[in-house]
Amino acid sequence: MAQIGFIGLGHMGQPMVCNLIKTGHQVLVFDLNEVAMQSAITLGAKAASSVAELSAASDVIFTMVQTGEQVSQLCLGEHGIFANAKPNSLYIDSSSIDVETSRELHLQAQENEIDMLDAPVSGGVKGAETASLAIMVGGDEAVFERAKPYLNCLGKNIVHAGAAGNGQVAKICNNMILAISMIGISESFNLAEKLGLPAKKLFEISSKASGQCWAMTSYSPVPDCVDNVPSNNDYKPGFTAQMMLKDLNLSQAAANTAELKTGLGAQATKIYQEFVESGHGDVDFSGIIEMLKLKTER
């Protein structure tokens, strides 16, 4: 089994490390948060004292952090991953970051003879815990094949989206659709209710009609329509509004770079921004239906 290095032990990183250990891998971990480090050690991971040490000792290195800037800081510079990893190491960035930074890092990795993939995930904490994440992967086909045994420990629906950065593109485009769908069905459920058609009845009808979407039939924002979804549990996440806003901001940054106007994408971003700014960042993203009920001005 390979020696794996894992940097970033947050809500997602922690259960991912746990699944790598469960499948027999040795995992060396690093995080600035001491509590997170202790808890990974309890799970059976070993502590590295620095990014450089972890990089030098590992065959496969994962990062799972918040922003493109953080990933760059981890990768670059004399104490970073690229300067310290063994030649031909495999580096997998599972963070959701902007496409430009990801592609820039792919170039740098190549110069350092490191095989890099961008491999952002979806499925949330639950998906991470149950090793059923969807993983969208960008990078060379051969590197994707090399990484599969490790990615298979973490997720179920693992897709090669194409060249460098395409994993990030797939993730932000998919999540832009998801955000738009969630707001669209929420507005429609609320409108139906106001007009005397119970939301549950619209669910029954539209879930078998042309309004069907994953946001409705697998993640209904109306309680008691679908089993085991946050709306049944007072909108406890799940996938927080804050995380959805992050992905929407990435989509809008990418749209800006691409000089493409995405009207509904931009509007959805504003709506989630308002939700987060009104103190609901930690609420599940399907909780937006409650805010939209209150939009009574025309």
Add this chain to the structure above:
Amino acid sequence: MAQIGFIGLGHMGQPMVCNLIKTGHQVLVFDLNEVAMQSAITLGAKAASSVAELSAASDVIFTMVQTGEQVSQLCLGEHGIFANAKPNSLYIDSSSIDVETSRELHLQAQENEIDMLDAPVSGGVKGAETASLAIMVGGDEAVFERAKPYLNCLGKNIVHAGAAGNGQVAKICNNMILAISMIGISESFNLAEKLGLPAKKLFEISSKASGQCWAMTSYSPVPDCVDNVPSNNDYKPGFTAQMMLKDLNLSQAAANTAELKTGLGAQATKIYQEFVESGHGDVDFSGIIEMLKLKTER
């Protein structure tokens, strides 16, 4: 078999009449358009010389016209359906019209001892031709049961949405979701392409992920992803942009009445308005993806 009266022999009405005749009913028809009348007679219908004559001679009366105003004109007044139909006649309005007018007509029907249903359809001309329309029905449960044998001649997914007007509510809310989904996936497919991820690849990924929706997996605006859809045939309808705009305008009128702001619904309406005003009213509504490709300003 019942004597059926059918008013409105357009693209939808014509094949609906055909299916009623096929299932053994006698159908008396009326339309101001002489050509449409002749073609229905060729199918085996009989011509009525007026709405009043048709109403007096029928057990079941259908209307399938464009606007609430047209339906009101057909129903009300001394030459209208309500004044001339036999007591306890069954009146089914399959037009897609505004909720307020529909509910007002239900009240008038009741005063005239006529059993009314609002029963707008979806599935387009193809659905009408193949008797596979989805039909969303508002009105009393007992009247719905009474109408089922006739509706079964026309469609497959026939749902009782509740009281008077709820068929119209279900239709406009469902179609508002559909329009938002179609624009949302179009923006995302276009963004993916601009960022170097082929739209077909995003289709492959999102159709099995949280971005999945009917607009994608049953009606893809990207050609050659799904069989038998307008995008494969140069966006020939199908369901025209003009008809989608009509339903969106109904949704916004209803939102106005209900004093609910539907941000994405309003934005989707503007976008289809622009598409129609630029001369694409007769294009399939999935053709919006082409217009959205050109939105390069930020």
